[in-house]
Amino acid sequence: MRVVIVTESFPPDINGVSHCALQTARQLVARGHEPLVVAPATAAGTDTDADPLSPCPVVRVPSLPLPGYPQVRVALPSRRLAAALSAHQADLVHLASPFVLGARGMAAATRKHLPTVAVYQTDIGGYARTYMGRGEATAWRRIRAVHAAADRTLAPSTAALTDLVAHGVPRVRMWPRGVDTERFRPTLRDPALRRALAPDGELIIGYVGRLAPEKHVELLAQVCGLDGVRVVVVGDGPSAGALRTALPGAALLGRRTGDELARIFASLDVFVHTGPLETFCQTVQEAMASGVPVVAPAVGGPLDLVVPGSTGILVPPGDAAAVRDAVWVMAADPALRAAYGAAGRAAVQGRTWDAIGDQLIAHYEEVLAERTAVAA
Template sequence: MRVVIVTESFPPDINGVAHCALQTARHLAARGHDPLVVAPATSAGPGADAGAPCPVVRVPSLPLPGYPQVRVALPSRRVAQTVAAHRADIVHLASPFVLGVRGMAAAARHGVPAVAVYQTDLAGYARTYMGAGEGTAWRRIRGVHTAADRTLAPSTAALRDLEAHGVPRVRLWPRGVDTVRFRPERRDALLRAELAPRGELLVGYVGRLAPEKHVELLARVQRLPGVRLVVVGDGPSETSLRGTLPDAVFLGRRTGDELARIFASLDVFAHTGPYETFCQTVQEAMASGVPVIAPAAGGPLDLVAHGTTGLLVPPGDQDTVHDAVRALAADPGLRAAYGAAGRAAVADRTWEAVGDQLVEHYTEVLRARTAVAA
């Protein structure tokens, strides 16, 4: 199967869209398919794609004002040319918004079926950054996803949200997790001694440091006796968060085995963002055997079994986040039970299993197109 993956982000970018697109390309190549990626150009230079599992076509782009880590593709004929030159059987649109709209147009022009993967709560971001614009964001989302042969939602909450806003042909497709990289055995006594020299309980947040993540909700957590807050990631809110969380340890952006070592060395993982369509870091914490605290909204509702693998708290409620951390800090047996249950819950959610589900979605879409043509 010849697949063109049109993605709004791709490594070396570090975010959920880029990671999922990379894992998709890897799986397709490993299964003997022929993927090709179209993505915005990166500031990392021409060697950025040396380790990619398939060819990558870069489209000219500009950094997003105020958030240079995010790059926005500029108008280009390369998308349509690539779909035609690759003789694509299917076009995969990863979180389509700017480049994905052109990918959808190219698929339609060449009569190629398209599968659109919903990954970003753009309406929530519009509310956070502009205080308005949710309706405009949903019109954009509805337009591109309605044109696709199938939309794949990462969680039950996202699926219901899409259907409620009039998006047709929505199916569930979750995300995988690398259970070999992220595992409890990565726990590192030396790292723990470095981060908590007085034997403090380590509570960690991993993710972008941006307004929509609401990391400031951990302000009371950092003041709990015997607790050390660890923040991993970077982004436009880092400077303000360093002022809000003066007692926290900021480790910056970490990846790969180093990130896995940090995850496994935590005692509690706390996520605060209410706009997660899935929330990969929650799943990585669970794979690492770490109990999770997360908002009872969006993707975490599918991932966290309240009272079994962790605790769900009302979104945006600083006091309940504090109380949840305090409860887990006081009960090492409960932390161990939640951590073990979390690891067991994600044991079968490998990228291989999820990738095979994606190929089945492709196959069903192609069969439907063939039936209509017949």
């Protein structure tokens, strides 16, 4: 099967869309399929990406940094997208979080009568509300227009599927995200790293992710005031400077990746996610794979991942006191932390990317079969 993956983000970017697109390409290659990725150009402006992490060819289209958030690149109109679809002789087009480049990919695929699978990953409406204070309805009209044209839309969580259906998007099915249970595992817990992060033996409470307004990492401020606790924040983004002031005593480690990130995850005592706009929340799943109990907002993707009283605690979104209290409950009870961590690890054992890849191929095959039936 020849698949063109049109994605709004791809490595070296670090975010959920980029990671999922990379894993999709890897799964296709591992099964003998032939993917091609089309993505916005990096800051270096290269047309193709020779990054050894990429398992397949990558076509880069011109892009500009998003004003106020330069880590995000927005694709510009380009003939390279349509040319790539033709040159690759695509059987199917996979649209990863389509909004700008993905909308153009949908239009190009429609002109060429190619089947499309659109993967919903980003709460663009929530982002519009957070950054502009308006525009949520406009964003949803755009989302609906793009996804309604797809042969199938894949939602990562029950909450995301419900939102899509409520906003009039047809043909929605569930497709969650995988996790690398070999990379993220409890045995990577590192006593030397723990001593470096918490030299007085404090409990380590961690956040991993982008440092941006929609993530509301400032909700950890009250956790910083708890006795015997050290807050560790991993990631970068436009809020990094403000968070150094907002989180007194916290260790802001910046961007970490690969095995180093996996050691940090496994060395935490509690993982806290604070953002209310997650359609899935991959970092929660990585914490669970690492055997770490989770505190997360009771909204969006975490509702499918965290089982209260079993793998962690769900709190009202945006409630700093509830976050503090949940952390304190876990801090006071080592046995509870151990039980939640073990249950979290067990819960994700069957969610490998291989298993999720099988589900994706099944969606592709069903879409292609439906197209064949209609043609017949």
